[in-house]
Amino acid sequence: MSVIDIHVHHRWNSPDERPEYLLHRLKSLAQANGIARVLLLTLAHRLPPQSVRERNDLTLRLVNEEPEFYLGACWLNPLHDPAFVREEITRCVKAGMRAVKLHMSLNARDHRHDTIMEMAAEHDVPIVFHAWYKSVQKYEQEADAADIAYLARRHPETKIVMAHLTGVGRRGVCDVEDLGNVWVDTSGGFADSGLVEYAVRHLGAERVVYGSDYVGRDFATQLGRVYGAEITEEERELILWKNAARLLKLDGLQ
Secondary structure, eight states: OEEEEEEEOOOOOOTTOHHHHHHHHHHHHHHHHHHEEEEEOOOOOOOHHHHHHHHHHHHHHHHHHTTTTTTEEOOOOOOOOOOHHHEEEEHHTTTOOOEEESSSHHHHHSSSGHHHHHHHHHTTEEEEEHHHHOOOSSOOTTTOOHHHHHHHHHTTTTTTEOOHHHHHHHHHHHHTTTTTTTESSSSSSSSOTTTHHHHHHOOOGEEEEOOOOOOOOHHHHHHHHTSSSSSHHHHIIIIIIIHHHHTOOOOTTT
């Protein structure tokens, strides 16, 4: 089965310092584990607009070099000027990016996300949004699943992939259960027996997508929680590639 990984970070942060070994390792490990396509997510936390654009350009360069393997997501920061946000998402989507990445620049309940949410809906691209329930070491603006649910209810036309199933857990699944515009990716921390099955029961397999969170997590262990789940082969196929193909509008794979 050819897998699509919807949550992969690359470490190319400077145009003059291309990490050839790390990029080669990313691709070789992914393909060794049967992963055919990866959605690249850069990180540009607290960087000014011009630096955000530069990071997005590096992602685009990788996509243009190997379009049959790499897919791109546009990094955005809701704290930046709305005019820049509108311009950047439009530029990125026109250049071929298929999603938006939001991290921890601002909690999901803050209405300053509205411009990004509206633009994502207009361009019909999903937003991959970091979420995690924590009792300790929680970042100041870090969202949890209840925050994502609040945002999704305010923007029902916008598709959100809530990252980190094992970060939000069963509580997180329940938070978004009634929200048809929210998917959850399977990435996160240590494997939790029965959690993928729980998500499938409560959300339906159509709203669960495979993601590894590489390089923070290993492809093999993250795939293991899906291959080892007690679900049907049809449900496994939806999680491992069909749902991502639909969300990212991959012609010929839907």
